[in-house]
Amino acid sequence: MSMLKIGQLAKSTNVAVATLRYYEAQKLLQRPARAANGYRLYPQETLTQVRFIKRAQALGFSLQEIRELLFLKVEATRHSCHEVKQVAEDKLSNVRERILELQSIESALATLANKCCGGPEMAAGCSILRELDEGAIK
Amino acid sequence: MSMLKIGQLAKSTNVAVATLRYYEAQKLLQRPARAANGYRLYPQETLTQVRFIKRAQALGFSLQEIRELLFLKVEATRHSCHEVKQVAEDKLSNVRERILELQSIESALATLANKCCGGPEMAAGCSILRELDEGAIK
DNA sequence: CTTGACCCTAATGTTAACTTTAGGGTTTAT
DNA sequence: ATAAACCCTAAAGTTAACATTAGGGTCAAG
Structure with missing residues (x-):
């Protein structure tokens, strides 16, 4: 087992x-x-x-990047705490950026789904790009 | 111009x-x-x-998915508000899942970088895998 | 004791997302 | 007016991340 x-x-x-x-x-x-x-x-x-x-x-x-994350384990035994911390912090700020980007897409989609009445009529006013343009993203 | x-x-x-x-x-x-x-x-x-x-x-x-997002614009003129809203909401819950996953990786990395003293000694105790294993991610 | 469900390696095939090449016009600056 | 820097199409090549195939052992059930 x-x-x-x-x-x-x-x-x-x-x-x-x-x-x-x-x-x-x-x-x-x-x-x-x-x-x-x-x-x-x-x-x-x-x-x-x-x-x-x-x-x-x-x-x-990518598998390449994942390998780097996983190597934090292996490398930890061979490298200084300083080096490991550096890699971890790089990945961390990378992840935080992704979160912010996803959140702006999230709010654009939410606004979109919200504006959209959901009724049977044509939806000419619904555009994710418009939502993203109008300040949702810088 | x-x-x-x-x-x-x-x-x-x-x-x-x-x-x-x-x-x-x-x-x-x-x-x-x-x-x-x-x-x-x-x-x-x-x-x-x-x-x-x-x-x-x-x-x-993927480009496939992005096409679907962009088509929220084009399709809006050809489809009902109901259909557009549906697609938007599907994408929305997809995006929200991604955000949650990223946040759990974020907190794992943050914990790791935090525990790590950052000093010049060997970092045998620093393991992102351990952090990830220990419940930071379900 | 054989049949079906596993396991192995090595090699080849596939798909997405590009990049490069080939062969040829166009525009711009000198 | 010619070289450098653009633009065009069509087609072939590349890379990552697998999936499939070929050819062969292994094991549990009936």
């Missing part, structure tokens, strides 16, 4: 088996232990890692 | 000329007017459109 075969990992993370092997080749997942027959054996921990990758990806991080 | 040639549009949006033509082929930009010599002539408005595309893309929206 402790170790997972690749198919189990795939099923519980909803990621294809081939994708997991691909992540391994791309160094996003460490090479797992192998059973006597050559099968990959993953610890439970890997579940979290894979889910993290998928979520980060849905947020627009 | 009113109409832009493709090179000017490219320069002021920091997008390659070929990319602008690609967006046109992909229906992300309407086909612009042409000068007598066949050159594309863009109205100022296009600046906003291109910048919107680029920002949305940086947030992890």
Whole structure:
């Protein structure tokens, strides 16, 4: 129950088996232990890692960037606290910018959906670009 | 001064000329007017459109999704307010989810950068994965 | 003891989003 | 009037992030 075969990992993370092997080749997942027959054996921990990758990806991080986030762990043992803190803070301000951008899109969409009466008539006045233009975004 | 040639549009949006033509082929930009010599002539408005595309893309929206957002404008003239409102609200809840995810990554990173003393010693205790594992993200 | 569901590697194929190339006109500055 | 800097189309090439295929072992159930 402790170790997972690749198919189990795939099923519980909803990621294809081939994708997991691909992540391994791309160094996003460490090479797992192998059973006597050559099968990959993953610890439970890997579940979290894979889910993290998928979520980060849905947020627009490339595998490259995700690798950098994950390397904060590995590198932590080899680099100074100062360096790690620097990387973390870079990513942090990056994330904060994204949040602000998303929030301005959010408010534009909200205004739009709000203005929109929702009735059966033609909706000539509804435009997300107009909402974004009119001050919602700088 | 009113109409832009493709090179000017490219320069002021920091997008390659070929990319602008690609967006046109992909229906992300309407086909612009042409000068007598066949050159594309863009109205100022296009600046906003291109910048919107680029920002949305940086947030992890695919060109497909961006097209849908932009079509809220075009479609508005052809569809009922009800339909437009529906699309807007779908996108809205999508955007709100993304914001929540980003915020949990934000707080994980902030905690990490905070705990990290920032000093010159080895940072074995700093692990973004640990933070992410420990409930910062569901 | 075989059939179906797994697992393996290595290689090739696919899709999105571009970029580059080829081949050719146009405009602008000298 | 010619070189440098633009513009055009059509087509082929590139990269990231997978998915699929080929060819082959492994294991649990009946």
